[in-house]
Amino acid sequence: xxxxxxxxxxxxxxxxxxxxxxxxxxxxxxxxxxxxxxxxxxxxxxxxxxxxxxxxxxxxxxxxxxxxxxxxxxxxxxxxxxxxxxxxxxxxxxxxxxxxxxxxxxxxxxxxxxxxxxxxxxxxxxxxxxxxxxxxxxxxxxxxxxxxxxxxxxxxxxxxxxxxxxxxxxxxxxxxxxxxxxxxxxxxxxxxxxxxxxxxxxxxxxxxxxxxxxxxxxxxxxxxxxxxxxxxxxxxxxxxxxxxxxxxxxxxxxxxxxxxxxxxxxxxxxxxxxxxxxxxxxxxxxxxxxxxxxxxxxxxxxxxxxxxxxxxxxxxxxxxxxxxxxxxxxxxxxxxxxxxxxxxxxxxxxxxxxxxxxxxxxxxxxxxxxxxxxxxxxxxxxxxxxxxxxxxxxxxxxxxxxxxxxxxxxxxxxxxxxxxxxxxxxxxxxxxxxxxxxxxxxxxxxxxxxxxxxxxxxxxxxxxxxxxxxxxxxxxxxxxxxxxxxxxxxxxxxxxxxxxxxxxxxxxxxxxxxxxxxxxxxxxxxxxxxxxxxxxxxxxxxxxxxxxxxxxxxxxxxxxxxxxxxxxxxxxxxxxxxxxxxxxxxxxxxxxxxxxxxxxxxxxxxxxxxxxxxxxxxxxxxxxxxxxxxxxxxxxxxxxxxxxxxxxxxxxxxxxxxxxxxxxxxxxxxxxxxxxxxxxxxxxxxxxxxxxxxxxxxxxxxxxxxxxxxxxxxxxxxxxxxxxxxxxxxxxxxxxxx
Numbered sequence: 001x002x003x004x005x006x007x008x009x010x011x012x013x014x015x016x017x018x019x020x021x022x023x024x025x026x027x028x029x030x031x032x033x034x035x036x037x038x039x040x041x042x043x044x045x046x047x048x049x050x051x052x053x054x055x056x057x058x059x060x061x062x063x064x065x066x067x068x069x070x071x072x073x074x075x076x077x078x079x080x081x082x083x084x085x086x087x088x089x090x091x092x093x094x095x096x097x098x099x100x101x102x103x104x105x106x107x108x109x110x111x112x113x114x115x116x117x118x119x120x121x122x123x124x125x126x127x128x129x130x131x132x133x134x135x136x137x138x139x140x141x142x143x144x145x146x147x148x149x150x151x152x153x154x155x156x157x158x159x160x161x162x163x164x165x166x167x168x169x170x171x172x173x174x175x176x177x178x179x180x181x182x183x184x185x186x187x188x189x190x191x192x193x194x195x196x197x198x199x200x201x202x203x204x205x206x207x208x209x210x211x212x213x214x215x216x217x218x219x220x221x222x223x224x225x226x227x228x229x230x231x232x233x234x235x236x237x238x239x240x241x242x243x244x245x246x247x248x249x250x251x252x253x254x255x256x257x258x259x260x261x262x263x264x265x266x267x268x269x270x271x272x273x274x275x276x277x278x279x280x281x282x283x284x285x286x287x288x289x290x291x292x293x294x295x296x297x298x299x300x301x302x303x304x305x306x307x308x309x310x311x312x313x314x315x316x317x318x319x320x321x322x323x324x325x326x327x328x329x330x331x332x333x334x335x336x337x338x339x340x341x342x343x344x345x346x347x348x349x350x351x352x353x354x355x356x357x358x359x360x361x362x363x364x365x366x367x368x369x370x371x372x373x374x375x376x377x378x379x380x381x382x383x384x385x386x387x388x389x390x391x392x393x394x395x396x397x398x399x400x401x402x403x404x405x406x407x408x409x410x411x412x413x414x415x416x417x418x419x420x421x422x423x424x425x426x427x428x429x430x431x432x433x434x435x436x437x438x439x440x441x442x443x444x445x446x447x448x449x450x451x452x453x454x455x456x457x458x459x460x461x462x463x464x465x466x467x468x469x470x471x472x473x474x475x476x477x478x479x480x481x482x483x484x485x486x487x488x489x490x491x492x493x494x495x496x497x498x499x500x501x502x503x504x505x506x507x508x509x510x511x512x513x514x515x516x517x518x519x520x521x522x523x524x525x526x527x528x529x530x531x532x533x534x535x536x537x538x539x540x541x542x543x544x545x546x547x548x549x550x551x552x553x554x555x556x557x558x559x560x561x562x563x564x565x566x567x568x569x570x571x572x573x574x575x576x577x578x579x580x581x582x583x584x585x586x587x588x589x590x591x592x593x594x595x596x597x598x599x600x601x602x603x604x605x606x607x608x609x610x611x612x613x614x615x616x617x618x619x620x621x622x623x624x625x626x627x628x629x630x631x632x633x634x635x636x637x638x639x640x641x642x643x644x645x646x647x648x649x650x651x652x653x654x655x656x657x658x659x660x661x662x663x664x665x666x667x668x669x670x671x672x673x674x675x676x677x678x679x680x681x682x683x684x685x686x687x688x689x690x691x692x693x694x695x696x697x698x699x700x701x702x703x704x705x706x707x708x709x710x711x712x713x714x715x716x717x718x719x720x721x722x723x724x725x726x727x728x729x730x731x732x733x734x735x736x737x738x
Contacts, residue, residue: 043060180215626679665722
């Protein structure tokens with residue numbers, strides 16, 4: 001059959017009569033040995049990176065086997081590398097111990113290759129344990145870098161340099177072949193232990209400021225280049241970066257999650273991309289190519305950067321997607337901010353008008369119920385604001401807005417739900433009735449505010465020890481939560497309301513001042529007041545609706561009675577004054593407007609001027625004084641709601657302004673708050689029309705003042721004066737009706 005081809009030799013060294021592969025040209029023996037030496041050196045340097053660069057390691061192993069020609073002896077190596085990661089722990093996936101004899105044999109054989117390749121090793125490819133032949137004397141030098149802890153006392157420089165389990169520092173040492181030491185005050189994690197070590201020999205450096213020592217031992221002609229390279233890397237790590245933009249730290253957190261086994265499954269390509277990103281952040285883009293050529297010329301150039309470049313091109317070529325919503329819609333803000341962080345172009349639909357644009361047939365095809373926002377994508381429309389924000393976030397693979405592990409992802413979803421169900425829903429229940437979009441019921445409003453306060457209290461407790469909701473940087477949870485809080489801060493929650501939740505305040509203002517938030521939200525200002533209830537008065541239309549019924553008469557009768565009607569209307573025109581029974585009472589010596597003027601103009605010596613003047617004016621025959629006590633004080637658990645309740649009562653008493661004067665006191669430092677009042681009415685009793693028209697009257701117990709009782713008379717004076725403490729308790733607020 002002809003001469004048999006030796007295993008592993010076909011492509012480079014074919015036997016006589018067998019044609020060589022047209023794709024490869026054979027190398028001379030010396031070149032082949034030198035190339036193998038470089039591969040083995042690079043494989044050893046790749047050791048600290050093998051967890052994040054599995055493809056690089058595998059490519060090098062394949063190339064070493066191909067060049068060496070020992071395919072049979074290295075076959076087990078390939079099998080081991082392709083098996084489960086449990087192999088690295090000496091264990092089969094079924095839990096039984098693994099036989100590593102094959103691995104040991106392969107390692108011995110590979111070490112043999114290394115020893116044989118020493119003469120071919122270039123000085124620039126030296127690795128520990130196998131030294132090349134130096135052309136100049138070996139020298140040792142040390143450089144000190146001071147850590148700027150005095151300028152940035154709260155920045156974790158040590159953690160940034162060390163990385164998860166010291167791997168970041170190991171990589172710096174592996175790439176530069178220099179030794180790096182962290183020395184000085186703060187270099188020992190345990191501060192108590194550090195204090196004890198200060199006095200011991202060898203630890204004198206703990207009395208110095210925090211610094212880094214870079215030590216190198218190389219031939220004299222290359223040592224400076226090596227040190228400069230190491231110093232450049234470390235100086236980049238010693239530059240503080242805002243956590244929101246610190247992608248190097250995010251990659252460290254990703255690696256820590258991977259080491260802890262909590263990272264979501266990723267492809268080797270994605271892991272290689274992660275490392276290339278972290279390298280670009282620590283070295284700069286211009287230095288990456290140099291690094292690859294110097295340390296991983298074969299593997300890194302073939303694996304990391306082609307995919308990195310492809311990823312950049314793919315992201316930049318995405319088409320613009322359109323968001324149908326108004327420019328001030330807080331639910332649209334979620335998507336726009338997520339797009340800023342993700343690098344996705346989202347355009348607002350031009351000339352969008354709420355109530356018009358969302359009623360068109362084209363819009364209703366995208367969302368049949370006409371709600372906004374709606375995102376129009378090449379793959380179809382999406383509605384519901386949280387779903388849209390999630391979609392935009394996932395347009396970037398491994399987006400840090402979704403965390404770096406499965407537990408991060410779950411916590412992000414948890415806070416998105418919390419912000420929607422506990423914060424946004426209760427804010428909506430509070431705002432909608434006040435804007436006339438629902439029936440305003442004070443008990444329902446109080447329940448919504450109480451639920452909102454409970455949610456804000458829980459959020460405040462959590463944020464007491466956290467800057468962000470999940471992890472150490474902005475996530476989608478922060479975007480959704482901030483947009484939900486935005487409506488509350490700008491329309492409902494005044495400073496007096498939010499001051500009860502200082503950590504929520506700090507969190508909100510931190511978020512809205514982040515650059516990507518500010519691009520969308522612009523300048524944010526907290527509201528000074530709560531919007532008034534727009535649907536408070538609606539009895540008038542009912543009276544007008546009764547008029548048409550009177551017109552259902554025969555035409556003849558209408559003509560006959562035309563003149564008498566005109567005469568009747570002329571007679572009724574001046575009757576509104578005597579229509580109120582209070583206007584028919586005998587004249588009183590007390591002029592109510594004179595008292596109101598005296599009350600308003602007295603600024604000093606109130607007791608001597610205003611109170612004395614009141615009793616001088618008071619006419620018990622023409623007016624009566626009444627105490628009122630709220631029947632349901634146990635429900636007054638929210639100060640803000642209690643104040644609004646009293647304010648609404650005074651608004652609805654406007655129909656009696658001509659015949660009454662009142663003082664309402666909200667009493668107590670802590671809930672439940674007590675509401676008590678004093679009212680001066682025209683006539684000996686509470687006017688009947690007030691009892692009928694103002695439903696709040698039924699919520700109070702009314703007691704007529706006996707001015708012959710000096711205690712009651714003094715109580716009247718104290719309430720008019722807003723004396724504090726009143727009946728032994730502080731006043732939360734006092735309101736006057738005049």
